[in-house]
Amino acid sequence: MGSTSDARVKRRKVFYIPGYDPFPPRRYRELYRKEGAAQAAISGYDLEMSGALEGADFGWRVQTDINGQTTQAEIEVLIWSDLVQESFHDSIILTYLAMLRTAWIYISTGALWRLMRLRKGPVIAALYPVAMLIAQLAAAYMVFWGVSAVMHWALSGVATPFLASVLSLALGLVAAAFLLRGFRSHDGKFFAYYLMHDFAHTASEHGAYPSALTNRLNRFEDRISEALASDVDEVLIVGHSSGAHLAVTVLSDLLRTQKDMPNRPELAFLSLGQVVPMVSFLPDAHELRRDLRFLSTQQALTWVDVTAPGDGCSFALCDPVGVSGQTTPEKRWPLVFSAAFTQSLSPARWRALRWRFFRLHFQYLCAFDQPKDYDYFQITGGPITLRERYANRPASRSRIEGSVSKFSSVGP
Secondary structure, three states, X not given: OOOHHHOOOOEEXXXXXXXXXXXXOHHHHHHHHHHHHHHHHHHOOEEEEEEEOOOOOOEEEEEEEEOOEEEEEEEEEOOOHHHHHHHOOXXXXXXXXXXXXXXXXXXXXXXXXXXXXXXXXXXXXXHHHHHHHHHHHHHHHHHHHHHHHHHHHHHOOOOOHHHHHHHHHHHHHHHHHHHXXXXXXXXXXXXXXXXXXXXXXXXXXXXXXOHHHHHHHHHHHHHHHXXXXXXXXXXXXXXXXXXXXXXXXXXXXXXXXXXXXXXXXXXXXXXXXXXXXHHHOOOOOHHHHHHHHHHOOOOOOEEEEEEOOOOOOOOOOEOHHXXXXXXXXXXXXOEEEXXXXXXXXXXXXXXXXXXXXXXXXXXXXXXOOOOOOOOHHHHHHOOOOHHHHOOOOOXXXXXXXXOOOOOOOOOO
């Protein structure tokens, strides 16, 4: 790991690619503001945020003073939340149909059984919405028959048997529908519909990118290309959750078209809490697998992959290139290591967070009260490049590198 004596970043451009998130990007600005101030106070440096970026969809400025070194950074969120919102729908019936289709895709292709050989956490996370939606349907079924039975008994003395049956069944259906809509409206507590939409979107094209998403990735590439032509010292792309595999494709396309840029800034890629196997293990993920193979061999960038076993929503310490069957003799990336939540969070803080699975999936973007060598705010706003910061950092010995995916082809 580098030291501040190696400092050479005075200006940095950061592009953050979020995961499957329907919410406006301002939540990331407020998260950075709150958690950055907390981390700076804990670690003893100065961090200040300022106004919005000009010409960007959404972003902010950061200035840090770390051991006497001043660095300015522009952080831009590459937005695809509108596409996520379009993939959401309020229809309960369509959600259950999507559940059946998604489950069939992962089971029939054998992807589910291969994923189960990796980490239990993300597989449980994938099965959770299925189990929760089935449980909700079972509850509605019980309410339907319970209300129908009670109403049939109540109506049997005042209506004909046929009318009593029709009315009781109708009231049972209304009660069941009311309960299902109640579950849907309170999904902020259950996350069943949210996760089901996430996995359904991932599997919608059997691992291939939908055309609308491909067009958006092309826009992302253009924004990063502009930054590489600017007067900054480092261009850093941060891909979080499903944003990690999107970043893999964006960077691969960029480097294929811009091979000769000798004076460009340092190019770095930080993947956080990645779920790459959820896509790369599907049969038609040819493009992603090809991009994983390509990016892993490039000397023109630094790729660091950070996960944590405490994050049950990521494939912790699973080399996304290796497990996807894309290792070649020329492979040099990514550097895979753990954020070590159980060590970098105090025992009290870990106890408070350990069962908040979705909150832990965002811990990479938050402050650590016992930080080790991972500090999101120094990486994005501090004076050391990603390459220098982790130049001597060994990969985690417990990482999984062997090929697990049933599908490894990079072309149809």
